[in-house]
Amino acid sequence: xxxxxxxxxxxxxxxxxxxxxxxxxxxxxxxxxxxxxxxxxxxxxxxxxxxxxxxxxxxxxxxxxxxx
Numbered sequence: 001x002x003x004x005x006x007x008x009x010x011x012x013x014x015x016x017x018x019x020x021x022x023x024x025x026x027x028x029x030x031x032x033x034x035x036x037x038x039x040x041x042x043x044x045x046x047x048x049x050x051x052x053x054x055x056x057x058x059x060x061x062x063x064x065x066x067x068x
Contacts, residue, residue, distance in 0.1 A: 003068045006045035007037040012057040023048055027055075039064060 008020040010030055018030035019037035028048065031037065040048070042061075049059045 001068060002065045004042075005039040005064050005066050006042055007034070007039060007062050007064060008045055008048050008052070009060040009062055010052060010057050011060075020048055028052065039066065 010018045010020065012018070016032060018032055019034055020028050021031040021036055021038055022029040023038065023040075023044070028051075045061050049061060052059045
């Protein structure tokens with residue numbers, strides 16, 4: 001059985017894309033390594049995107065198929 005989880009991709013200006021690693025801190029912690037990104041449900045990912053949407057960065061939800 002496959003489930004869909006989401007990761008949040010963040011692009012800040014001309015820097016390389018980053019992925020959200022932790023959301024329990026303010027501001028959220030990001031990483032450049034996609035395999036270290038936090039897998040989260042759709043509602044949590046949408047909350048992260050809306051909170052980061054106020055800053056000067058471009059955010060994107062990326063769906064990932066995981067076995068579970």
